[in-house]
Amino acid sequence: MDETILAILVQDGVILGAIYALLAVALVVVFSVTRVILVPQGDFVTFAGLTMAALEMGRAPAAAALLFGLGCVAFLFDLAAAVRNGDRLALARSFAFRVLLSASIGALALLGHDAMPGPLMNILICFALIVPMGAHVYRIAFQPLANASVLVLLMSAVGAHIALMSLGLLVFGAEGYRTSPLVEGELEVAGLIFTGQSLLVLGVTAALLTALALFFRGTIWGKALRASAVSRSGAQIVGIAPDKAGEAAFAMAAGIAVVSAILIGPMVTLYFDSGFYMTLKGFVAAIIGGMSGYVGSVAASLGVGSLESFSSFWFSALKDVLVFALVIPVLFWRSLTSHAEEE
Numbered sequence: 001m002d003e004t005i006l007a008i009l010v011q012d013g014v015i016l017g018a019i020y021a022l023l024a025v026a027l028v029v030v031f032s033v034t035r036v037i038l039v040p041q042g043d044f045v046t047f048a049g050l051t052m053a054a055l056e057m058g059r060a061p062a063a064a065a066l067l068f069g070l071g072c073v074a075f076l077f078d079l080a081a082a083v084r085n086g087d088r089l090a091l092a093r094s095f096a097f098r099v100l101l102s103a104s105i106g107a108l109a110l111l112g113h114d115a116m117p118g119p120l121m122n123i124l125i126c127f128a129l130i131v132p133m134g135a136h137v138y139r140i141a142f143q144p145l146a147n148a149s150v151l152v153l154l155m156s157a158v159g160a161h162i163a164l165m166s167l168g169l170l171v172f173g174a175e176g177y178r179t180s181p182l183v184e185g186e187l188e189v190a191g192l193i194f195t196g197q198s199l200l201v202l203g204v205t206a207a208l209l210t211a212l213a214l215f216f217r218g219t220i221w222g223k224a225l226r227a228s229a230v231s232r233s234g235a236q237i238v239g240i241a242p243d244k245a246g247e248a249a250f251a252m253a254a255g256i257a258v259v260s261a262i263l264i265g266p267m268v269t270l271y272f273d274s275g276f277y278m279t280l281k282g283f284v285a286a287i288i289g290g291m292s293g294y295v296g297s298v299a300a301s302l303g304v305g306s307l308e309s310f311s312s313f314w315f316s317a318l319k320d321v322l323v324f325a326l327v328i329p330v331l332f333w334r335s336l337t338s339h340a341e342e343e
Contacts, residue, residue: 009309015198017305018205022260023282024289024297025209026253031286032229033249035150036142039157041282042275043164044257048130049270050168052261053177055122062171063129064106070136071102077139098139102132119182127258134254135247137164142250143243146232161276168272176274179265201263208259209298225249281308284327 023041030038051063078094081087105128141160145152183196216222227235228245235242260278261270268274285304289297304323311322 005313009313010306011194011198013306013309014302015201015305016308017302018201019260019264020281020285020304021209021298021301022205022256022263023278024285024301025212025294026256027279027282027286028289028294028297029212029225029256030249030253033225034138034142034146034153034246036153036246037150037157037283038250038253039154039161039279040137040164040275041253041257042277042279043161043168044130044134044254044275045261045264045278046168046270046272046275047133047164047172048126048258048261049179049265050172050177050272051126051129052122052179052265053270054172055125056119056180060110061125061129063126063133064109066167066171067129067133067136068099068102068106070133070140071098074098074136074139077144097132098136102136105129105132119180123258123262126262127255130258131251131254134250134252134257138247138250143246146242146246161279165273165275168275172272174272176269176271178267178269179262181266182262197263197266204259204263208256209294213294221248281323284323287327288330 023045026041027038030036030041047063047066051061054061054063075094075098078098079091082091082094109125109129137160141156141163142153145156148156181195181197181200183200185196187194187196187199216226224235224240225245225248227238227240228242232242235245264270281304282301285301286297288300288303289295304326307326308323
């Protein structure tokens with residue numbers, strides 16, 4: 001291996017690591033606040049990528065119907081809770097957010113997808129369609145089980161992933177799509193060629209991770225989410241609604257998924273079932289990082305991306321095996337250094 005190949009592999013590893021860092025951070029955000037291992041995170045990425053592809057081709061975004069359907073189902077859950085508690089104000093707020101807002105966003109996306117062309121408008125439509133899905137999915141699949149054990153929440157997450165993947169096949173179809181790169185051209189530095197999209201991946205990832213760090217440390221919403229992560233009951237005592245914190249965390253994860261789809265859409269072909277594979281890579285990085293620390297998860301993501309890059313050069317047939325097997329020694333070491341505690 002000469003220096004040029006080494007530099008190329010390092011470059012590919014860093015780019016892959018940046019993508020995995022977004023997935024890992026989204027998993028850590030959700031797990032810290034709700035104790036849910038967000039298996040459907042990759043499904044949000046594929047939904048966003050396929051929605052972007054449809055918008056670029058001038059097609060009506062199928063995600064509009066999916067958003068409205070999820071909003072209606074979530075409203076039925078709120079309706080049942082409001083009937084039990086007699087809370088009409090909460091029911092009215094739920095109807096406005098779950099049904100009216102979802103219908104309005106879907107209608108605007110369907111009517112304006114071909115009247116307002118351009119990548120910026122497509123990105124805004126994609127955010128508007130995908131981000132509320134995160135809150136709806138939390139209300140449907142996880143809020144009723146908020147006090148359950150982590151194992152039960154994991155089973156619910158797997159079930160939510162299977163349901164969303166099936167809905168993805170129904171709504172988007174089985175065909176795969178790529179999106180157009182947002183930044184064209186190439187840049188040569190020291191004999192290495194960087195595409196505009198790869199530089200965008202690095203820049204946007206760094207900016208987003210910095211913004212998340214500032215959000216959790218310097219804003220009242222970020223501190224509220226951190227409080228909910230420490231203690232649901234304690235947060236409720238001081239006036240923080242844990243259920244709203246959970247919805248906010250899922251909405252943030254869906255927003256990160258949209259960013260991930262925009263960045264990787266021009267690099268890989270996305271299918272309705274591509275999500276689980278991506279989530280596994282982010283999950284490996286999050287596990288190595290401890291499922292609690294953002295800095296550790298980002299560093300682990302860069303390591304996972306580098307391992308995959310070099311493995312594809314030396315052992316291309318075994319690259320995925322080596323990446324997924326990386327979690328085994330980490331778990332073994334932690335099993336020896338951690339003390340068992342009852343939940």
